[in-house]
Amino acid sequence: MDPLQNVPLDSEIGNFTSGGISVEITINHECIQWSFNNSSETEAKLKVKNKCLEWKDVVGVQPLSKNTNHLTESQQKTDTDFNQIKLYYIVKKEDHKWKCDHIIFEGDFSSWISRLKERIRQGKPRNLLVIINPIGGFGKGRQNYEKKVAPLFELADITTDVKVTERAGHTIDILKTYDFSTINGIVSVGGDGLYHEVLNGILPTIQDDNIDYNDTDVTLKSPPVPIGVIPTGTGNGIAGWSCGCIDIETSALHIIRGEHHKSCALSIKVGGKHVAFAGLLFSYGVMSDLIKKSEERRWMKVMRYPVSLLGGFLGRQRSFNADVTYKTLNTNMDEEKKEDNCETDWKTVDLKEFLSVNVFCCDMRVDNGVVKCDRQSDSILLMSYGRIKKLEQMKLWGRIATQNPNFLDFDWLIKNSNVTRFHIKVDESVDCGSSNEKDRALELYVNIDGESIPISERDIDVRFCSQLVPIYSSKF
Numbered sequence: 001m002d003p004l005q006n007v008p009l010d011s012e013i014g015n016f017t018s019g020g021i022s023v024e025i026t027i028n029h030e031c032i033q034w035s036f037n038n039s040s041e042t043e044a045k046l047k048v049k050n051k052c053l054e055w056k057d058v059v060g061v062q063p064l065s066k067n068t069n070h071l072t073e074s075q076q077k078t079d080t081d082f083n084q085i086k087l088y089y090i091v092k093k094e095d096h097k098w099k100c101d102h103i104i105f106e107g108d109f110s111s112w113i114s115r116l117k118e119r120i121r122q123g124k125p126r127n128l129l130v131i132i133n134p135i136g137g138f139g140k141g142r143q144n145y146e147k148k149v150a151p152l153f154e155l156a157d158i159t160t161d162v163k164v165t166e167r168a169g170h171t172i173d174i175l176k177t178y179d180f181s182t183i184n185g186i187v188s189v190g191g192d193g194l195y196h197e198v199l200n201g202i203l204p205t206i207q208d209d210n211i212d213y214n215d216t217d218v219t220l221k222s223p224p225v226p227i228g229v230i231p232t233g234t235g236n237g238i239a240g241w242s243c244g245c246i247d248i249e250t251s252a253l254h255i256i257r258g259e260h261h262k263s264c265a266l267s268i269k270v271g272g273k274h275v276a277f278a279g280l281l282f283s284y285g286v287m288s289d290l291i292k293k294s295e296e297r298r299w300m301k302v303m304r305y306p307v308s309l310l311g312g313f314l315g316r317q318r319s320f321n322a323d324v325t326y327k328t329l330n331t332n333m334d335e336e337k338k339e340d341n342c343e344t345d346w347k348t349v350d351l352k353e354f355l356s357v358n359v360f361c362c363d364m365r366v367d368n369g370v371v372k373c374d375r376q377s378d379s380i381l382l383m384s385y386g387r388i389k390k391l392e393q394m395k396l397w398g399r400i401a402t403q404n405p406n407f408l409d410f411d412w413l414i415k416n417s418n419v420t421r422f423h424i425k426v427d428e429s430v431d432c433g434s435s436n437e438k439d440r441a442l443e444l445y446v447n448i449d450g451e452s453i454p455i456s457e458r459d460i461d462v463r464f465c466s467q468l469v470p471i472y473s474s475k476f
């Protein structure tokens with residue numbers, strides 16, 4: 001934002017000092033601005049020191065007593081005898097990382113302090129439910145939360161109800177009975193697997209009692225509060241998507257800031273029955289086998305993925321015969337008709353023997369040489385492939401993981417865009433050479449959000465749900 005040039009009518013201006021240098025502070029309903037009056041500083045130096053911040057980028061304010069000790073909450077109410085304030089604010093770096101910085105101002109703020117607090121709090125969450133997975137990633141979720149996130153929430157005057165999970169599935173049980181009217185948001189401290197549990201805990205809980213998930217046209221309700229993700233897991237794809245980078249402080253500051261956007265989800269049915277929602281990805285075939293194998297190596301912690309990847313690509317790969325059909329957005333319809341029926345009829349993927357069928361919960365495309373994941377799109381990109389060289393497959397997944405803009409440039413990769421739902425019906429009568437019992441057992445698992453989920457039948461239906469889940473994030 002440009003420094004205040006036309007001072008709005010509701011502005012208040014005060015003269016204070018910072019580090020002994022006089023500074024003019026202006027506040028109005030939109031922002032706070034400070035400008036130093038120091039004739040000895042160059043214009044360039046002053047430009048760095050002078051700031052104009054929207055209130056959402058201000059984390060908190062602490063009054064300091066004369067001897068520079070922070071005042072306690074009760075002292076603040078009675079004792080206005082402070083001559084300094086410490087203002088905490090967000091600094092956005094070029095690599096998408098956000099940091100919390102501060103500045104100390106000296107002067108008489110007694111008539112300003114309550115207004116400063118009120119303006120800083122506007123639009124920000126006040127009460128959060130925090131769910132921590134203590135075993136995700138390197139097993140440091142709890143420590144990272146206490147060390148890096150809780151102090152920031154405290155600065156922002158946010159109260160928390162912290163729950164540390166005791167077992168897989170605990171999050172779903174917590175959310176089943178939780179009173180969401182007592183909170184403004186849910187914070188998932190873990191990886192994509194914990195976010196998956198939050199999604200599968202909250203979405204079924206908030207739907208009407210008589211909802212039929214098996215009805216593919218049913219309209220789902222969005223969660224009443226946004227979800228924030230603090231990346232302390234192994235994959236952390238959701239946090240990366242939401243905040244532009246995988247960084248604990250950046251994610252915490254996104255939550256404090258309060259801005260949220262609706263992200264999409266997938267509703268997955270097996271044999272016509274709803275089994276789960278996905279928030280990041282779905283895959284069946286090579287990638288689901290790999291996730292299943294890596295689950296069995298959970299004791300290796302974050303090393304389980306590279307070890308399984310290597311093992312998977314060195315070993316024999318299972319293929320499956322299937323009919324993969326899909327519907328797309330009917331992009332030819334005029335706007336009025338789109339409201340009623342915006343999907344095409346079923347189409348068939350032009351392949352019989354598959355190695356893998358995959359989708360991400362976003363529309364992936366390349367824009368100006370950069371991979372963009374549009375999580376507010378109306379449709380997704382279905383990516384499938386048949387038997388190919390292992391090296392080629394490694395290249396594909398390497399490019400996706402590193403967001404290489406050439407990730408779609410493989411001619412063997414079948415890309416179906418504008419997809420709104422798809423169906424995989426495996427032909428069990430065709431033996432594609434799963435070598436042993438163990439390999440055959442893999443056929444009854446799918447990969448949902450990096451978790452291995454058992455399925456009872458090889459008849460899978462995936463429906464794309466556009467803009468369903470509010471997530472604390474910056475502009476998409």
Ligand SMILES: Nc1ncnc2c1ncn2[C@@H]1O[C@H](COP(=O)(O)OP(=O)(O)OP(=O)(O)O)[C@@H](O)[C@H]1O
Binds near residue numbers: 135193449
């Ligand atoms: N206390 C717990 N003990 C055992 N398992 C847990 C516990 N809490 C959560 N889980 C399970 O751990 C799984 C993985 O969690 P999470 O995603 O946080 O970590 P991760 O697997 O290391 O990261 P990622 O999913 O990003 O790879 C979740 O699906 C959840 O079921």
